[in-house]
Amino acid sequence: AAAVAARRVTRPLNALSRAIEAQLAAPDGTPALPAIRQVDTFHEVQVLSRALAEMLHNEQKHLDALRGLNEKLESTVAERTREIARKALQLERALAQEQSTQQLLQERAAELRAILDNAHDAFIALDPGGVVREWNRQAEQLLGWTRPEVIGQPLAAMMLPPLLRRAYERDMRTLAERGDGATIPSRRVELTLHNRAGQELPVECSLAYVPRSSGHLFIAFLHDISERKSLFASMEEMALRDTLTGLPNRRALMKALPEALQRANRSGQSCAVFFLDLDRFKQVNDRYGHEEGDELLRQFAGRVRGAVRKTDTVGRLAGDEFVVILEMLADDESAQEAADKLLPALNQPFALKTTTVTLSASLGIAIHHSDDPQDIEMLLARADRAMYRHKQQGLQQRARR
Numbered sequence: 001a002a003a004v005a006a007r008r009v010t011r012p013l014n015a016l017s018r019a020i021e022a023q024l025a026a027p028d029g030t031p032a033l034p035a036i037r038q039v040d041t042f043h044e045v046q047v048l049s050r051a052l053a054e055m056l057h058n059e060q061k062h063l064d065a066l067r068g069l070n071e072k073l074e075s076t077v078a079e080r081t082r083e084i085a086r087k088a089l090q091l092e093r094a095l096a097q098e099q100s101t102q103q104l105l106q107e108r109a110a111e112l113r114a115i116l117d118n119a120h121d122a123f124i125a126l127d128p129g130g131v132v133r134e135w136n137r138q139a140e141q142l143l144g145w146t147r148p149e150v151i152g153q154p155l156a157a158m159m160l161p162p163l164l165r166r167a168y169e170r171d172m173r174t175l176a177e178r179g180d181g182a183t184i185p186s187r188r189v190e191l192t193l194h195n196r197a198g199q200e201l202p203v204e205c206s207l208a209y210v211p212r213s214s215g216h217l218f219i220a221f222l223h224d225i226s227e228r229k230s231l232f233a234s235m236e237e238m239a240l241r242d243t244l245t246g247l248p249n250r251r252a253l254m255k256a257l258p259e260a261l262q263r264a265n266r267s268g269q270s271c272a273v274f275f276l277d278l279d280r281f282k283q284v285n286d287r288y289g290h291e292e293g294d295e296l297l298r299q300f301a302g303r304v305r306g307a308v309r310k311t312d313t314v315g316r317l318a319g320d321e322f323v324v325i326l327e328m329l330a331d332d333e334s335a336q337e338a339a340d341k342l343l344p345a346l347n348q349p350f351a352l353k354t355t356t357v358t359l360s361a362s363l364g365i366a367i368h369h370s371d372d373p374q375d376i377e378m379l380l381a382r383a384d385r386a387m388y389r390h391k392q393q394g395l396q397q398r399a400r401r
Helices: 002-025 043-117 137-143 155-159 162-178 226-239 250-267 281-288 290-307 332-346 376-393
Strands: 122-126 132-135 187-194 200-212 215-224 270-278 313-318 321-329 361-368
Touching (some): 122 137, 137 200, 155 162, 250 313, 270 290, 281 290, 332 361
Antiparallel strands (some): 122 132, 187 200
8 A cells, every 4th residue: 555655646756757857858949848747646746746837838938038039139140240241342342442543543643743744834833821732843943942942831922023922912811801712713914923043034824713622722824934025025126126227216206205205394304306317318329229328327327326415316217317306405505506516427428338428417406395285296397397497598507496
């Protein structure tokens, strides 16, 4: 009886023990733990069985929750890994693109530098404050400063003359106050700069405004126009010179005479005009030829030039007609005295290439006083009429007024 009772007691305990061992031996990946069968015999065993079953149920819930979290974590990690890989690929491509863009920018910058350094004109770039930001090789050669010497330096203090400097600084202040350079047109101007040696240098300057994300730049191309200016001055000089005698021509006289009258009006002194005509020139020209006639005119011009003051203007009006402008005369008699000195020099023989001739000249005087009307045509006409009166009255007479 005792053995039977013991077996009845231990049988459910053994079954419960085997169920627990089965639970412990179940693999981690088992979808669900095997259930523990309820034991209905003996109260203690029944309580223990229910407790273990409850504990097993809770454990199963925890395992399911943990498995769900693990799966979710693995999915999240896999997604994040894929996202990181995608971002890494994008970053790699962006870095490659940036590197390619940077290399392209460097190549473009090198190309631009080569273009600017080999340009025929000097190139200068200025920031809104007038500070030099770019300076090419031609600028070095043209103005004398090297690029490291001028970068970061104000342009005005280095090379602009004082008058131009004030205008430049005024324009820069106006621009800074307005804060908008978009309305500034590109333009081309001629101006005079000072090079490093302090010499004046005429240049043609092409100006342009370049907007930038951080402000703007003014760029300028400078072209040396010294030769052009010299050529223009030479051409203008030629246009105002008589090619035969080297004296001022009619155009130059018409320009000089009004200026002389203005000076006379300002100073309150008189101004006189001599109208000279070489008598019997046509006969010499017809008899000995144009070459000898030209030589006669050259010698005649030289004698007139040598017989008057250095401050007086001697010019050839046309043919054998010459004009002398005498300024700063104290009175009318001063003009007559100058004419009396001039005529004897013109009556001396002229030694030409093939012959020697003795001629005379007719001279008419017209005097302009400071209160007279400023009429050059009338003044020349008066001198011309006086010259013809002198020619008609004879060479022994004094020059006429």
